Amino acid sequence: MYFLQADSSGISRLMFIGTLGMLTLAIGIIVFVIFHQRKVIRYQMQMKKLEVEKQQILLNASIRFQEEERQRIAADLHDDAGPLLATARLYLNENLVNQEKAQQLQSIFSAKQIIDDAILLIRNISHSLMPPTLKNFGLESATTDLFQKISGSGSLNASARFHDYRTRLKVEQELLVFRIIQELVNNIIKHSNAGFIHLTQNTSGNNLYLRIHHDGKGIIQAEFDKLNQSAQGLGLKNIASRIKVLNGRIYFEIDPSQTYYKITLEVPRETIL
Numbered sequence: 001m002y003f004l005q006a007d008s009s010g011i012s013r014l015m016f017i018g019t020l021g022m023l024t025l026a027i028g029i030i031v032f033v034i035f036h037q038r039k040v041i042r043y044q045m046q047m048k049k050l051e052v053e054k055q056q057i058l059l060n061a062s063i064r065f066q067e068e069e070r071q072r073i074a075a076d077l078h079d080d081a082g083p084l085l086a087t088a089r090l091y092l093n094e095n096l097v098n099q100e101k102a103q104q105l106q107s108i109f110s111a112k113q114i115i116d117d118a119i120l121l122i123r124n125i126s127h128s129l130m131p132p133t134l135k136n137f138g139l140e141s142a143t144t145d146l147f148q149k150i151s152g153s154g155s156l157n158a159s160a161r162f163h164d165y166r167t168r169l170k171v172e173q174e175l176l177v178f179r180i181i182q183e184l185v186n187n188i189i190k191h192s193n194a195g196f197i198h199l200t201q202n203t204s205g206n207n208l209y210l211r212i213h214h215d216g217k218g219i220i221q222a223e224f225d226k227l228n229q230s231a232q233g234l235g236l237k238n239i240a241s242r243i244k245v246l247n248g249r250i251y252f253e254i255d256p257s258q259t260y261y262k263i264t265l266e267v268p269r270e271t272i273l
Helices: 002-091 094-098 101-129 132-137 139-152 171-191 221-229 234-246
Strands: 157-162 196-204 207-214 249-254 261-268
Touching (some): 002 101, 132 139, 132 171, 139 157, 139 196, 171 196, 171 207, 171 234, 171 261, 221 234, 221 249
Antiparallel strands (some): 196 207, 207 261, 249 261
16 A cells, blocks of 8 residues: 555656646747747848838939939030030120121021030930930840940950840830940949950740840859948949839859859839839
């Protein structure tokens, strides 16, 4: 009888210890889950904050770029077109009718030449906003023309090849894509010391892909993202802001052979601007 009671007491003690252990484990799991969830929530909030900050940086870059474009155009009109038209006005003043016929003809001819110069200047400003080749013939022709001019300079070997660009993007989209290509190419020419630069185009599903390869000094995706978070790299921020408008993506990579860099631009065709 005594042994039965002892065994029963021991079993009860073991059951109590086991229950206490299970309860402690359960509480520990619950506490761990709560702290883990709080950590996840804090992490998500930090990521959202970083995303908001990134979007604000891109927005500021886009606004700054647009403002710089307006200031440049205003300066060109004020400094160049304004004086030309003011000079033409001097020739066409109220005293023109009182001049001799020969002098009248000379004044009108001089005014015409000045007005023609002003028209040419304004046309050049307009072309800088929308290149005529891009407007009339599309992205493929404008890009090919850009690379032919670069190659013709003799500074580096440049080429562009479009494989299946049969259906054009919207005019606004083409202009944004062309400006991105221009910015990327200018950065490569200025900073990479490349020997060649080559662009290819192809379409997959509903996306347009443009890939630029070069053998100069480049950056990878982590560096691009870091620069977009900083106050520097305005040109890259302009690229990022245009890509955001296009609802597209851009990837900066280095080939496994470490011999060249690749930049891939992905643009959905159904972008709504």
